[in-house]
Amino acid sequence: MGHPSIDYGRYPDRGILCVDMKSFYASCAAIDRGLDPLTVPLAVVADMNRKGSVVLAATPAMKKKYGIRTGSRLFEIPSAPEIVIVSAQMRKYLEVSTQVTNLFHKFVPKEKIHTYSVDESFLEVGDNKGKFGVPEETAQMIVDELKETFHLDAAIGIGPNMLLSKLCLDLEAKKKGIARWTYDDFQEKLWPVAPLSEMWGIGPRLEHRLNRMGIWSVGQLAKFPLDRLEKTFGVMGNQLYYHANGIDLSDPGAPIIHGQVSYGKSQILLRDYQDPEEVKYVILEMCEEVARRARKKGHAGRTISLGIGYSKSEGSGGFHRSVSIEHPTSITMDIYHACLTLFHRFFNGGVVRRISVTLGNITEDANVQLDLFDDGRDKKRDLGYVMDEIRERYGQDMLLRAVSWTNAGTARHRSRLVGGHYAE
Missing domain, CATH: 3.30.1490.100 (DNA polymerase, Y-family, little finger domain)
Structure with a gap:
């Protein structure tokens, strides 16, 4: 269980799926060319005419074999006959992203979908067995349909709230494919995390300030006196404390989806x-x-x-x-x-x-x-x-x-x- 002073029974378990489509831009580009996104070394760049152009996405093979990943530069890509370099086609990627969102709507109502970015979305499916089974079963069906319909590989983190589903995705599901964290077991997986910048929402500058206070892991942050965090960081200190303890009351809040009146x-x-x-x-x-x-x-x-x-x-x-x-x-x-x-x-x-x-x-x-x-x-x-x-x-x-x-x-x-x- 989490922090002994927190009654987790008071907090809702929404059954949030955090869906991430792996190497989305690169996968779309590979599939569009009839190539296997898992085996072809391919990079998507912002502007082919600029040597310093940023790599927006790279396939797993490009990352593993050549060390080229998102944020690399065009001039860093070695000259090899098997390497494929393509210019970004954002309109195409957005079209696919919209089609993927429509697929999500088969599993949850539109108001339960929150598109975090082109390749990442939150879906609220509930914690109990629903139309498509328990959350893990729903997640597996979504992964299977994304593969069958779009030839896209996906990873899904499941949690009782947006924060834990996102952390589950980043820290476990991206390696396993599908994983679930609950209020009962999240601390075993989250509290050992160090350095602090490994946790979603904590950047290098904030990490440095926390280190100066003697806080080096998420577990230490979770057990640090709340009043001292609030005195040092204000409202942010309150959020840090409760996030380290697995509490997040953010509403997924659906974005603009076709057909929605907004x-x-x-x-x-x-x-x-x-x-x-x-x-x-x-x-x-x-x-x-x-x-x-x-x-x-x-x-x-x-x-x-x-x-x-x-x-x-x-x-x-x-x-x-x-x-x-x-x-x-x-x-x-x-x-x-x-x-x-x-x-x-x-x-x-x-x-x-x-x-x-x-x-x-x-x-x-x-x-x-x-x-x-x-x-x-x-x-x-x-x-x-x-x-x-x-x-x-x-x-x-x-x-x-x-x-x-x-x-x-x-x-x-x-x-x-x-x-x-x-x-x-």
């Missing part, structure tokens, strides 16, 4: 963003895009969600939170201010690499009651539609906010890209 935008940034002000610039750009999509359909929404994913230098992790406002809106700044509220409340100061913004709880914009005491609000809504019309007629770059012309802005660059890389 509008969203997510992107993996082209570089690490260390300055919170720069992160806010990108959030504003994304709120603009989400509002535009809603207005295009004549919709407004009451629930705004913000997702922040931290860089690998921070140990990954992040948060996904939502807030509901009194009146439905399609106004960019309404959505942005709601996102700022969430950002200021949950942001831990880490380096950011992934951002998502969602507008949900949708209604018809025309049915939104006008505010008799705020004529400016109605003008802002109308202005949004006028700006959309100008962009539709003359191009998306015709009207951009000033932040889009800063080094932090991404809107100008994204207009030519898919998934942060050239589409074709």
Whole structure:
């Protein structure tokens, strides 16, 4: 059992599957060429015309035989006749990812699917025996269908919450294929973990600070006095303590899936963003895009969600939170201010690499009651539609906010890209 002072019976066992498609980009590229992704040494690079271009993915054979992996550079790839080097085709990978998500929907409702990245998703199947059996049986069926339908290999970590399912994936399932952690046995597998940066959510800088406090393993972190962690790290200290003890109350919270009534935008940034002000610039750009999509359909929404994913230098992790406002809106700044509220409340100061913004709880914009005491609000809504019309007629770059012309802005660059890389 975990920490003796924690009553694990109070916490839900959601039966979360963390599904990871192994070497996804590289596997898609290999399969598309009629090659076996498990045996061919293949690398996917961002730009074939730049010797310093980053390797986005590599097959297991490329990693094992040549030491080339994600993050390597094109010039590091040796010259060998059996090696296959391909340019990223992000549109193709996104199409396959969408098809995979549709496959997941055969096993769980759309609202129980959370797409963490192009190649990784969380599925909430419940802890008891359901339509497809216990979670392990459901996981095996998903692995089998991914292999049969897409020729993709997958690993699945199972846990009572998102954190433990992700840790189970990273620390055990990626070696075994399928593994499950419970509140009864997680400490045997998690607490010995060291260095601390091996744990999801702890990066090198945080690890160094914890080491200075005499904390070298996850078990030591789990048993460290909570009040001292909170005094040193604030809210982050509370999260560190409970995560080390296997507690995570994060709601998987479904992203935008075809057919779901909501509008969203997510992107993996082209570089690490260390300055919170720069992160806010990108959030504003994304709120603009989400509002535009809603207005295009004549919709407004009451629930705004913000997702922040931290860089690998921070140990990954992040948060996904939502807030509901009194009146439905399609106004960019309404959505942005709601996102700022969430950002200021949950942001831990880490380096950011992934951002998502969602507008949900949708209604018809025309049915939104006008505010008799705020004529400016109605003008802002109308202005949004006028700006959309100008962009539709003359191009998306015709009207951009000033932040889009800063080094932090991404809107100008994204207009030519898919998934942060050239589409074709």
